[in-house]
Amino acid sequence: MTAARILVAKTSLDGHWRGINVVSRAxxxxxxxxILAGMVTADTIARVAADEDVDLIGLNVGGRVEVVERILDxxxxxxxxxxxxxxxxxxxxxxxxxxxxxVRCFPPGSSLDDIVACARELTGTVA
Amino acid sequence: MFNAAxxxxxxxLAQLLSVVEAGGDDFEFVAPKLLASAKGIHxxxxxxxxxxxxxxxxDAMIGEALRAQRKIAVIAVDPSSPFTGGAILGDRVRLxxxxxxxxxxxxxxxxxxxxxxxxxxAVPGMISALDAAGWPIALVETVGVGQSEVAIAASAxxxxxxxxxxxxxxxxxxxxxxxEVADILVVNKSDRPGxxxxxxxxxxxxxxxxxxxxxxxxxxxxxxEGKGADVxxxxxxxxxxxxxxxxxxxxxxxxxxxxxxxERVTSxxxxxxxxxxxxxxxxIAMRVANGELDPATGAAQLRxxxxxxxxx
Ligand SMILES: Nc1nc2c(ncn2[C@@H]2O[C@H](COP(=O)(O)OP(=O)(O)OP(=O)(O)O)[C@@H](O)[C@H]2O)c(=O)[nH]1
Ligand SMILES: [Mg+2]
Numbered sequence: 001m002t003a004a005r006i007l008v009a010k011t012s013l014d015g016h017w018r019g020i021n022v023v024s025r026a027x028x029x030x031x032x033x034x035i036l037a038g039m040v041t042a043d044t045i046a047r048v049a050a051d052e053d054v055d056l057i058g059l060n061v062g063g064r065v066e067v068v069e070r071i072l073d074x075x076x077x078x079x080x081x082x083x084x085x086x087x088x089x090x091x092x093x094x095x096x097x098x099x100x101x102x103v104r105c106f107p108p109g110s111s112l113d114d115i116v117a118c119a120r121e122l123t124g125t126v127a
Numbered sequence: 128m129f130n131a132a133x134x135x136x137x138x139x140l141a142q143l144l145s146v147v148e149a150g151g152d153d154f155e156f157v158a159p160k161l162l163a164s165a166k167g168i169h170x171x172x173x174x175x176x177x178x179x180x181x182x183x184x185x186d187a188m189i190g191e192a193l194r195a196q197r198k199i200a201v202i203a204v205d206p207s208s209p210f211t212g213g214a215i216l217g218d219r220v221r222l223x224x225x226x227x228x229x230x231x232x233x234x235x236x237x238x239x240x241x242x243x244x245x246x247x248x249a250v251p252g253m254i255s256a257l258d259a260a261g262w263p264i265a266l267v268e269t270v271g272v273g274q275s276e277v278a279i280a281a282s283a284x285x286x287x288x289x290x291x292x293x294x295x296x297x298x299x300x301x302x303x304x305x306x307e308v309a310d311i312l313v314v315n316k317s318d319r320p321g322x323x324x325x326x327x328x329x330x331x332x333x334x335x336x337x338x339x340x341x342x343x344x345x346x347x348x349x350x351x352e353g354k355g356a357d358v359x360x361x362x363x364x365x366x367x368x369x370x371x372x373x374x375x376x377x378x379x380x381x382x383x384x385x386x387x388x389x390e391r392v393t394s395x396x397x398x399x400x401x402x403x404x405x406x407x408x409x410x411i412a413m414r415v416a417n418g419e420l421d422p423a424t425g426a427a428q429l430r431x432x433x434x435x436x437x438x439x
Contacts, residue, residue, distance in 0.1 A: 002149050003212055003238070017400070028213035035236045037227070044228040053141040054234060066301040 002033075004123040007082075008041040009037040011071065020060045023115060027058075030031050030116040031125075038082055042067075042074035049080050055123040059086040059103075065094035072101055074077025083122045087115065129157055132260050133164055137233070140260045144235055147252040154252065161255040168258035169367055172283030174271035174308075179289040180315040181268045182221035183349035184359075188266065189226045190274070191356045200233040200262040202253055203271045207238040214238035218268060233262060239269075248394060251282045251387045271305065282383060284376065285366045287359070289313045292321035306332055309343050311362045317347040317355070341369055396433070403432050 008024055010017075024034045035052050037045065049057055057075075061068055064066070068086060075084070085096060087106040095105045106115050120126065131139035145154045173181050185201055192199040203218035216236035219227065226232050237249060254265050267283060288309035304330075306312075314325050326345050333343060345361045348355030370376040404412045408429045414420035 002145070003207075003214070023214050028208055028215050031211045031213045033207075033214045033216060033236075033238050036215060036217045036220050038222075040224045042225060044224050047228045048234075050138050051141050051233060053145045064394050 001032055004119075004125045005033045005035060005052060005054040006056045006058055006119060006123070007035045007045070007049050007052060007056040008036055008060065009048075010039045010060045010062070011067045012060075012095075013039060014062050016062065023058070023060075023087055023112065026112040026116055027119060029040065032119060032123075042071045043078075045071055046075050046078035046080050049075070049082050050078070054082060057082050057084045057121060058119075059088075061086050061088035061090045063089045063091065064093060065097065068098060068103070069101075072103065076080065085115075085118055085122065099110060112113060129160060132256070135261065140233070140256070141235075143256050143260075144253050147256050150248055150250045150252065151411065158252075158255075161252075161259045163258035165255065166258055166263075168254060168263060168265055169363075170254050170265045170267060170283045171363060172286040173266055173268045174286065174305075175289030175313075175315075176291075176337065177270050179291055180348075180350045181270075181289050182218040184289060184313065184315055184348060184356070185218070185266055185268055186222050187348070187350045187353040187356035188228060188359065189222075189232055190353055191360050192264065193226070193229060193231060195360075196231075197264065198231040198262055200232075200235070200265045202235050202237055202250060202265060202267045204237045204239055204250070204267065206270065207240045212240065214352045233257070248387070248390055251383065254282065258383075260348060261394050282386075284370065284379060285310045285363050286365070287311045287313055290325065290329070291316045292319045292325045294325050303336075306336060306343075306392070310341065310345055310366050311359070312345045313348055313355075313359060314345065315348045315350050318349045318352070322347055340373060341366065341375075399436055400429065400433055403429055403436065408432055 001106050006027055008020060010020060020036070024036060027034050035048070037048050037052060040048065045057065059068055059071060072084065075082070084102070085104040085106065087110065090098070090105050090107045095107060104118050106118070128139045128142055132143040143157070146157065173185060175181055182203065185203070189199055189201070203216065205214055205216045205218060207214040210359045216238060218236060219234065222234060227234065237252065237253070248327050250267060271288070279416050286308050288305050288311070290312065292314060294314070307357050314322050314329070326347065329345050346355055346362055348359060352357070367376070370379070411420065411428050415425040416424050
């Protein structure tokens, strides 16, 4: 049995790695393999998701939701059907917008347990 | 999927690599086909202490390879947590975006799983898959702590050991082993003081070791600035030419195939024996744990059960 794989990518240029690191550790402790991509462009996220054969994509949002929407468009263009969830500073108005496109959102204040549980659900793995 | 992977479809290759990594029946089905499509990939192992700059150096080496119009595949290994089996695979953070999306680059992150035989089975299998898919070079990054550098040396044609200035001042443990597996030594972070002294230390230590037909060159790099990667590639190509001329290229492959054969048998046996311990051998294991039965007698009884299973 191999563990489910999650690509975690940063979508903003700010130097804030704390949230990404905390969530990545929680996912690792939940038994997932977390592939950290750092700050990459939308095309690269599509490429990495395919090359690494991941089961889930996690986007760290830094306020600008348009960036996330562009990434979703790019993934669709490349035929990547991997589920996506997002965390970080997602503005309120944006949560609804993203969830409509099938992206589960975890704005600030979300519990790590909920994030891990969601990862389990989206990858079809059990604890 | 298999044929698509071999004819250059990346998505299929990515899926093939997952099949290889899982190592189950599906892998046994494709394994003979991989051998039939083998082309002679050059595997370069890159090992060294945590933080030595292996991933940064990998990125610099990719840049050089692309300048020379060569395709390059990378397998980046990071340790799994022994408690949860999870892992954070962070080597990609050092990869530039430009390299990460280049058609001529294929990077795959791999967790060590901390299991006996895990890595030593997954890596050779994945290299065979990349070879069959037409990738001419595979760079394998592993953190070198203790036994694992020996393990990676076993699956590489050319082993590059990365150290930093000041390495000579550290404790002696492990050094001899590292020098023994190194075909090429890299002093990375040569922008820091002490690089030349470290080169001299390494030269002296190499002289102390047993004479070898190949004298490992020592290359200074500043991976963070992309400096020295060209010299490193030259050393790697020289090593390859040496191996081909001396017959070592084929000799290492022969050894590697036998190692993989043994690893696969051992790991299969171990899987069955663990399963026996949880099932028909549960009583025996319990009595050994309680101190009622000595481990040697217990082992003999489990062995008999193993024999029965293998007879099935
Ligand atoms: N000064 C200096 N720093 C460097 C150089 N190469 C890498 N570094 C830095 O060293 C740190 C570790 O680099 P990595 O490339 O992640 O090291 P690594 O060996 O892959 O680390 P692990 O995979 O965690 O074992 C980073 O902060 C790099 O920027 C160099 O040539 N000079
Ligand atoms: Mg690294």
